[in-house]
Amino acid sequence: MSRCPSRGTLDAFADGQLGDHEAAQVATHLDHCPMCEGYLRQLDPLDDVLAALDAPEPPPDLLAAVRAGRRPRRRLALRIGMAAIGFALVSAGISSAASDPAIAAWVRLALVLLDDVTARPVVLRAAVGGVLIVSTAALALAARRLAPVRRGALP
Amino acid sequence: MRALEILEHPDDEARLIARAADGDPSARDALASRWTPRIYRFAWRLLGHDQDAQEVAQDVMVRILGSLDRYDPSRKFSTWVYAIARNACIDEQRRRIRRPSAPLVGERPDPAPSPVMRVFEARRADRVREALDALPAKYREVLVLYHFEHLKYVEIAEALDLPLGTVMNRIFRARRRMRDLLGEEDAP
Ligand SMILES: [Zn+2]
Numbered sequence: 001m002s003r004c005p006s007r008g009t010l011d012a013f014a015d016g017q018l019g020d021h022e023a024a025q026v027a028t029h030l031d032h033c034p035m036c037e038g039y040l041r042q043l044d045p046l047d048d049v050l051a052a053l054d055a056p057e058p059p060p061d062l063l064a065a066v067r068a069g070r071r072p073r074r075r076l077a078l079r080i081g082m083a084a085i086g087f088a089l090v091s092a093g094i095s096s097a098a099s100d101p102a103i104a105a106w107v108r109l110a111l112v113l114l115d116d117v118t119a120r121p122v123v124l125r126a127a128v129g130g131v132l133i134v135s136t137a138a139l140a141l142a143a144r145r146l147a148p149v150r151r152g153a154l155p
Numbered sequence: 156m157r158a159l160e161i162l163e164h165p166d167d168e169a170r171l172i173a174r175a176a177d178g179d180p181s182a183r184d185a186l187a188s189r190w191t192p193r194i195y196r197f198a199w200r201l202l203g204h205d206q207d208a209q210e211v212a213q214d215v216m217v218r219i220l221g222s223l224d225r226y227d228p229s230r231k232f233s234t235w236v237y238a239i240a241r242n243a244c245i246d247e248q249r250r251r252i253r254r255p256s257a258p259l260v261g262e263r264p265d266p267a268p269s270p271v272m273r274v275f276e277a278r279r280a281d282r283v284r285e286a287l288d289a290l291p292a293k294y295r296e297v298l299v300l301y302h303f304e305h306l307k308y309v310e311i312a313e314a315l316d317l318p319l320g321t322v323m324n325r326i327f328r329a330r331r332r333m334r335d336l337l338g339e340e341d342a343p
Binding site: 016020023024027028030031037044046047049050052053054055056057058059062063065066067069070071072 | 183184187188191192195196199200205209210212213214216217220221279280283284287298302303307308309310319320322323327330331333334337
């Protein structure tokens, strides 16, 4: 649609009254016609209503961090922490889970817990991560001591 | 208004992006200054959480500035940026899936003592925010992109990688829901 739709068509479009095909034609026209776009926007009562919802100004150190190319600290710490814990869990899992369903279940539970704590404060995440590493390592060690025969029996 | 300023000078922005991609520090700074606040506000409106919005904005902007060479100039820069930002917001939401849904109301820092009009405005803003928060995420994101980020229907379809018809349907439905939600509250 290269020519502007009639005002009636635009009004019908705003009300969602047009059929799919015609509505798509109007929407495509709006992509390169600032006049029709502007008409529809000033027609839209929601625009005024939503204008009440001002987002806060971003803190100045946010822009400074972006300019310096720094990734968010929490994310970086999180990624390193998760990688370490994941590695510990996977190696514990490989070394013992195959022969011990209890440990397999623990590894699964630990992964669920890990997923949950990613939303928590840093201190809590670090604490839970530490507990998970230590307990998984202890479990893996115990399993290795308790089940040498079972493991030996595997092909 | 920043959004319109950029849309009015698409050529300027294309040049700026090209220079930034070549490593021009002043162009990169300019791009960061233009886009960081927008992405922050966008994330704040979708997530309703100040700290999360800051982290998403920082992460997204650093990633974007680091991968400008992968930007395809045949696409609009804004739709590329919003697509990345929106995916980052979805990841953030997934990450905190078990956290009780963040209240949008009361997240604005310092409700300083204010004259009657400002109290009135703040209450109105709270109601709008509650209504927006009550929308399903798929409706909220199209409304935020259309009304706050001033993207057009076609651009939203591109940013969300959705058919144009789906985007229009979602916007129409989202609008109707907003009207119902806000209308209900007006009733005595
Ligand atoms: Zn037109």
